Amino acid sequence: MHPAQEFGDDPVEVRETGHYTEEYVPSFVEKWDALIDWEKRAESEGTFFIDLLRERGVRSVLDVATGTGFHSVRLLAAGFETVSADGSAEMLAMAFENGMKKGGHILRVVQADWRWLNRDVHGEYDAIVCLGNSFTHLFSERDRRKALAEFYAMLKHDGILVLDQRNYDAILDGGYTSTHTYYYCGEDVTVEPEHVDEGLCRMRYVFPDDSVYHLNMFPLRKDYTRRLMSDVGFQRIETYGDFQHTYRGEQPDFFVHVAQKEYRMDDDQEGRYRGAVGAARDYYNSPDADTFYATVWGGEDIHIGLYEHPGQPIADASRRTVERMASKLEMTAESVVLDLGSGFGGSARCLAQTYGCRVLALNLSEVENRRHRELNSARRLTDRIEVVDGSFEDIPYPDAHVDVVWSQDAFLHSGNRGQVLEEIARVLRPGGRLIFTDPMAADACPTGVLRPILDRIHLDDMGSPGFYTRELTRLGFTAVDGGFEEHREQLVTHYARVLEETGRQEAEGLARKVSHDYLAAMKKGLAHWIDGGRDKHLTWGIFHFTRGADR
Secondary structure (H helix, E strand, O other), X not given: OOOOOOOOOOHHHOOOHHHHHHHOOHHXXXXXXXHHOHHHHHHHHOOHHHHHHHHOOOOEEEEOOOOOOHHHHHHHHOOOEEEEEEOOHHHHHHHHHHHHHOOOOOOOXXXXXXXXXXXXXXXXXXXXXXXXXXXXXXXXXXXXXHHHHHHXXXXXXEEEEEEEEXXXXXXXXXXXXXXXXXXXXXXXXXXXXXXXXXXXXXXXXXXXXXXXXXXXXXXXXHHHHHHHHHHOOOOOEEEEEOXXXXXXXXXXXXXXXXXXXXXXXOOOOHHHOOHHHHHHHHHHHOXXXXXXXXXXXXXXXXXXXXXXXXXXXXXXXXXXXXXXHHHOOOOOOOOEEEEEOOOOOHHHHHHHHHHOOEEEEEEOOHHHHHHHHHHHHHOOOXXXXXXXXXXXXXXXXXXXXXXXXXXXXXXXXXXXXXXXXXXXXXXXXXXXXXXXXXXXXXXXXXXXXXXXXXXXXXXXXXXXXXXXXXXXXXXXXXXXXEEEEEOHHHHHHHHHHHHHHHHHHHXXXXXXXXXXXXXHHHHHHHHHHHXXXXXXOEXXXXXXXXXXXXX
16 A cells, blocks of 8 residues: 655645655656656657757766656766766656666666755766756755755856756746646646645646645746856856747746856956846846847837837837938948847848848847847848847957948947947948937936936946937047937837837736746836936937048
8 A cells, every 4th residue: 555645734834845755655656657758758858958968068967856767868878977866765766667677777876855965966067957847846945045056066167057947937927827748748647736826836636547646846936046046156047948948929838947157257258248238138138038029029120119109019110210220321232231239130131131231230149149040041131141149349340341330229238338439430441330229318317317227227327419429529420410310209109108018918918928027127117218208317319420531
């Protein structure tokens, strides 16, 4: 007679880290593989984790949530040196048996509690994988931080942590839905939450023989998990949704976080991104930002629009800005345009398609650049547009290299705009044109009133029409048609439209695509921009200058 799960008189009050070892009773463990369905999970997952580890040169792996051995067996079969750890002796016994049955692999198994991992497991590893939604068994923040610190300590200096979690944001904000495509693939098993609150997700599993089991887990929000990883010392953190780098439309069932331990002080790539530029890069690389700007802000053009009327679609008004700016230039198929802060590449594609010109699209967000390249390929424009990862504070092109420098609403993210303008003067050919827009402080803006906006975008100050005009004149530029075409009212209209659209899409389920915390901060930030524009503390418009022959 197998022992039954024991949750006491009030199961929803069982919120202890150590209780999970009692939840995996033998009869539940025996059915676990029916829940997973190894063949279907292998088909849906493909070689995602294998490729991810190989791309990073990983050889040794510590699988800290072995379960019944699905990933340990796959890692061994792929040639990785693998040690398998788990807190449940029942799970490890089943994993060892599965290793023998599915390829004759002899698993090196260790029963270990993550909070004291270094005590129970020895050595350092290129990678640690914590998969199967296992991290949600930790109910206290202290335990979560302790476990992550143990993972960090057991990684080599350039190691990575791969940790997955169920998409609890979607469950908490919009209710439970699941495609059962990627993780729990068994067709005859019913999996659904029986109770959900901010401190507990109690999952119910019903098997074909009518047996019922439960697991009590902590509903980790995605951004909270990423923040904990960063707090314990992990550097760059990437998040995938159901094995896709970017995800939109249908919400993923699971998130996969990949965190790097390596600390790079003077790395050629990372060293370019410091201060405000680094903060902007981290922000625009986040899945929430990527999804929000593609879904709400306007799609391909993620900048301020020129509105013919307040209710005009954001995408139409944003494209009108591009067309207005382009009409001021005389471009041909021979022109070389440098687009600084190119985002998803809407402007670059418009220019390349309309004029046949060559566009060099420099942008600091690898996530945006990936989407940019995909869209270019779909439009057959890869031969006309070169997408480059980089910062406009250190433009990776030689002197006098381009005919036009183009930018839309990007320079505000620099903490050294004078250096940006100097770089532009360096790469622009004599007689070349500079055309750009930027949200700015008005010249007469009182000190301190923009602090809520500056704090949100991690800046000490903003540019202004007077600042840009003075600096460009100093660098030998000459104003074209007055130099600055002001459209302050369009800034107010645009941010009001984005706020309105955010509310509309939120009512239709936007919280299933973008986290609640992100949306709350975004709406608060948009309101500050609207107020600043209406109070005439902020402004926006189009700058147009030409570079003189001599500097």
